[in-house]
Amino acid sequence: MKVLLRAIALGGILSMAFAPLVQAQVTVTGMISDSNKLVLPYATISNISSGKRSLSDQGGFYKISASRNDRLVFTFVGYKPDTLIVGQSSGTQTTNIIMEPAGKFLKGVEVTSQYTPYQRDSMERRQQYGYILDVPDQPLAGGSTPVGAGIVVSPITRFSKKEKQKRQFKKNYEEMEKQKFIDSRFTPLLVNKVTGLTGDSLHLFMRDNYPDYGTMRALANNDLLYWITDKYKAWVKQGH
Template sequence: MLILCTTASILYGQQQLQGHVYGKDSLALASVSIQNKSTGYGTISSPSGYFELTAHNGDTLLLSAVGYVSMLRIVTKDHLRGQMRLYLKQQVFELNTFQIEQRNHKKDSLATREEYDRIFNYRLPKVGEVIAIMPVGIAVNINQLYKLLSFKKNRDKFRFKDRLIQHEREAYVDHRYTPEVVERWTGLRGDSLAEFIRLYRPSYQFLANAPEYDLLYFIKTAYKQYSDSLQRLAH
């Protein structure tokens, strides 16, 4: 009985999520990785773009495929009742700069904020929003009280909010600290350039308040440290 109760509590709320993944011109995408970030399990889309994955309301899916922009999506009750339809944006490349179209970081950030507006602005209700003292007694807002007491749902939403903010900050760092900028001031290329960017990556907190001069100073200082370390290894 104890084993059955434990198993039932683990599986409670989990359902088999079904869906299709599409790309350019709404064509089905095969071999797309769909990972449930909340459970750690994942699957791959079939040649028709179809996939099945165990999930429950509020889980976060991460979709990724070669040549396409990765995407995060929250599972809702509507998705579990029907079939999920997901569309990935294609990445376009060229030989000299690796990207034909320059990504507009501000536009992308605003689009993400708009798409996940309810998550970014999610907060717990204040006491005055739950309980109101009136001349005839105390009034309780049932909806706000339910929201306040939904501990697991609140925890999941705050975790996803933190992940979105972290993703947004990493995108900002990538927007300013680009391989083109580093190559221009260091002359590094290929594997050396990739290694330098990996080893000397500025933080979001620094770049959020740093003008271009400070970024240039950071790159030059880091390049001197990088060159000195290579010379020590050579000897």
């Protein structure tokens, strides 16, 4: 009996000795903004060490769990990636991140390879945020949502914080893509070549005649030149 007890005790000690060590977790939080103090909502925070990912909220606030010495990478479209090495081993580490613009500008209508600069950028953005965009929205509670036939609707699904943020992100992403497309065609370089405007006059004209997404989708390249010309003639008649 004593031998058996000693064996059990020894086995327990050996199990403890060879059990994998569990690293303590630290919550890393802070605000993400750029050098102009503009907060960056829905920036991506990737824990390269653990594979976990998170998004900043609409106010630029982020939170992600990590362990000491984990490497966190912060990315946002149009900005240079930033890296943070977690220094604490437990508790909460608060670190504000200030991201720098990438200085990446579209070059008018220049085309390299089989894609335009806008198309390449758009594909990069789609790949970066695909893990959110590809997640289907949860069924809406109430209203005309079908119930029965195996469909289960949770009243908190529609109004959960995570679901709201996901829906808002998809909406913001769609609007951002539309603006990026407009900016890829209605460029200062192109407007300058058509109108001859420079400096403040160029910026003022582009601000006063900023096109909508539908117009830019409908106009072929030659039609766009005529469109800018007509807008310029009307703008000059207004006394500019």
